[in-house]
Amino acid sequence: MRPIDPVQHQQRRQQIVEAALECFAEKGFHRTRTADIGRRAGMSPGHLFHYFDSKDAIFAEVVEQDRRDAAAHFAALHAREDRYGALLELADTVLALVVQRRYAALTLETAAEALRHPRLAAVFERDDALIKADLERLLGDAAQRGQIDPGLEPQALAIWLLALMEGALMRAALDPHFDLARERATLRLLLERLLRPRGGR
């Protein structure tokens, strides 16, 4: 066996991930075969299998890269004193992401797929648990500072804030009148009502 050059190995993996994202966007996740990805990446099937053993494994790497981006984003948010401002920034970032048709299509397809395939479900589950934990921490810190209503339970709230953002993905996908700028403004008003402490209490 040839010794592995770690930098080149990583570059090749990235090349495969990019090729896969292009194929998923064009043909959909279902209809993309590993052979299509290999062809797009300029590799033989055998060569590709040296880096990833399946389409699901390539998708797991896509999710893992998303997760790393999310972790870096959360690290910056946890460092802000204004945790409510951090939550609004997070909402803006996620909203800008979920209205992208490529991102939305891949998320919807693979979420549907996960309902049938435990291996894919496990990929989502691990990722989801980490994002939920970060969001709970942000909400807990905001509540502690009185920036959001301390009566709100971070764990319960995190689930529904995630639902709200995933619902925005569905809305943007299904409703041709969904307007990012307008909806960002509405979302801010609704988050204000939902999260902020009430003066009257």
Add this chain to the structure above:
Amino acid sequence: MRPIDPVQHQQRRQQIVEAALECFAEKGFHRTRTADIGRRAGMSPGHLFHYFDSKDAIFAEVVEQDRRDAAAHFAALHAREDRYGALLELADTVLALVVQRRYAALTLETAAEALRHPRLAAVFERDDALIKADLERLLGDAAQRGQIDPGLEPQALAIWLLALMEGALMRAALDPHFDLARERATLRLLLERLLRPRGGR
């Protein structure tokens, strides 16, 4: 040509719709071919094409039946004096529906598909516009009665309440810890904060 018996024609269409739903649940929307549906319904492909000209047309009928159910449900809700109670009842009904894996899988798959196929997008769009109009009416009537905050704009609100319910579908699909009874209770608390007039004002 033989004369068409309208009752029998309708029964056959329904038989095809039921067969299609079983196939979609088992194999997914993508992988189901009209031949699979015909076989399941005990019909030759030619016979099936007499009733529906494509898989998309069968799916359009599924959506149309959902829409008729929704319209009947909304008619009952519009007749209640307690429009806020009607909104909570609607939320419960939708929540019980979206946690069903069959329903969730078909919705996610076909929503993803709609991002690539304008014909399928049109099916969703028509249905969505009708449901949104009914929800806006319910919210407007509730605001007029002071049962929800009159400062809330029904059109803007309808979009995000739909997002919340579609997000619940994604949550239930992706999060194995999503618990219907617990989340129903949380949703009620959040809707209370979001919608109810504030005593302090």
